[in-house]
Amino acid sequence: MRPFTYQRVADVRAATAAGAAHGVRFIAGGTNLLDLMKLEIESPSRLVDISRLPLNEIEVTPDGGLRVGALVTNSDLAVDPIVRRRYPVLSQAILAGASGQLRNRASVGGNLLQRTRCFYFYDRTTPCNKRSPGSGCAAIDGFNRIHSVLGASDDCIAAHPSDMAVAMAALGARVETRTADGLEHSFSLDELYRSPAHTPHLDTNLAQGELIVAVVLPPPPPGVQLYRKVRDRASYAFALVSVAAVLDADASTIRHARVAFGSLAPKPWRSPEAERTLIGQAPHRETFETAADAALNGARGYGHNDFKIALARRTLVAVLEQLAGGR
């Protein structure tokens, strides 16, 4: 690990001011950042410790939504009684990720900002445009079993690994930030994450020093919710494919639907195409298959990950069938 200077801050204003300088990183739980620093994939010159900032409340908003402080741990969010009752897809997604120890330490803001687990991003002996801009992408012609089939570019096919963010995307969450200039910004998850294009080293649209302070969930959408994760082990593994879905239907008609995929793209991948295809149709398997085709239209495999397209299709159909059966 490269040397760094360490600084504690007392409030958000001090944090964003300290974070504005080049090379500074915020540290909260540290479960991803310290891993990357040990491997010298991340080498910040200064760490600004935000772990004691008062950003650890979960509050009901006036409109019946939920405001989750950025420093709420993954565990505390997953087991919150309101989340378990009203946003079960979010509890399920968080509990499907990492281990008990990691969830106890990892923050909500840090989970959103975790970096890809692309093998080549982690391997400093190989080219990687995300780690070392301009060096090339070893994954496109390499062992790309875990990589993106949607939203990738010729410069980077890394996938975003979060489970939590997939449920948040389906729930229409917004991410609140403070900039070094004291401005307040709000992003949808689709706006927070950048498409890799020719600058895959930039994961998000956050400016240097911009701090996530909260995630705001609107009131839960109508219907039943489910997160399903498909992976190589029964537990403690990143997803190959995951689906977060919400379905509101009676016996004849789907009134409302939300669909988001995980581990298929450089960002949690909400599918308005699938949602549009579902609404107004009968909640039957043929409808779900049509929706899955719409969601995956344009998906492209890179060899080892070709299976993900069929797996995503089947997983979405299975999730929607389960939701329709349990409505």
Next chain:
Amino acid sequence: MHYLRTSRRSLLQSAALAGCALGMESSLMAPVAAVREDSAQNNVREDAPSGGERMEVTLTVNKLRHMLDIDARTTLLDALREHIGLTGTKKGCDHGQCGACTVLLNGRRINACLTLAVMLEGDDITTIEGLGMEGALHPLQAAFIAHDGFQCGYCTSGQICSAVGMLAEAQAGWPSHVTADVAASPLLTHAEIAERMSGNLCRCAAYPNIVAAIHSVAGGRAG
């Protein structure tokens, strides 16, 4: 007397660091003590980049306060093992993947390898050494012996610290990935225990006995 209770670790340290002194029985004891003193001061690997910022931090471990002057890069795991001398907490992967370094931070289980010591001023840290002692084992320690919950033993302190934290989580009604209804508080079945303990790997694959040991303490109680 302290020097007559030289541990396997001290001997290994003296073998590695004091070298030929081991060859002369009469001079064994003094070097061992000296090595122990020295190891408490020196945690920087020879090949590590030099020049890390040094910081003072007070860690409260097993109810005792330790004032340390450490490189800011020092993880809680290295602070415990190399600076405080509590070697019960093990270093496995050092990347949060194996769980051997699990300790309790303010009562919650975490990976000590992915936590900077300087961030923990004022926090309450409990290691395997703080759970029980010879003649007064923690119930989970006794259960691991009764159920033969290990082979080589390297993962065991992490398994036990993790199980202590896990049982507290279940007691608080936390659901898990295998809980059918996350709004409910599940019974601690074998499947629930296995899922909740998945952050602790065992290369010897003593998993059936580890789950049985934990189950015997949990008593199948409702979370």
